[in-house]
Amino acid sequence: MRKALMLIARRASTVAQNSPSPVTNSKLFVAGLSWSVDEKSLKDAFSSFGEVSEVKIIYDKDSGRSRGFGFVHYSDEEEAKRAKDAMDGKALLGRPLRISFALERVRGAPVVVPRLSHMEDAFNSDS
């Protein structure tokens, strides 16, 4: 009985770590940017709420134009929360900003290439 509750609690915490629902990250997803906004102007627009460690704006590969959204990294999560509450809905360069917490993007996630060098022999020897 107690063990079942413990298992449920452990599973709930695991789900909470993997689900991006109310996860207050220190990274903000900033959308609604004007296409003339670059990372510099975005940084000093957000650096008045805390220490901005990194700013990245996503640009389109072939047009070179900004895709209208970017990411603002804060060194502290409370600063990110305050900046979100302060800047969400407000306008930068005439465009209203849509700010939410960034969902955790892990680099190298879809790279699943297990060892199959020893299986190549079995595939090649079927002549």
Next chain:
DNA sequence: TATGAGCGT
């Protein structure tokens, strides 16, 4: 130059 919700190497 036309565009306007969204989650990035």
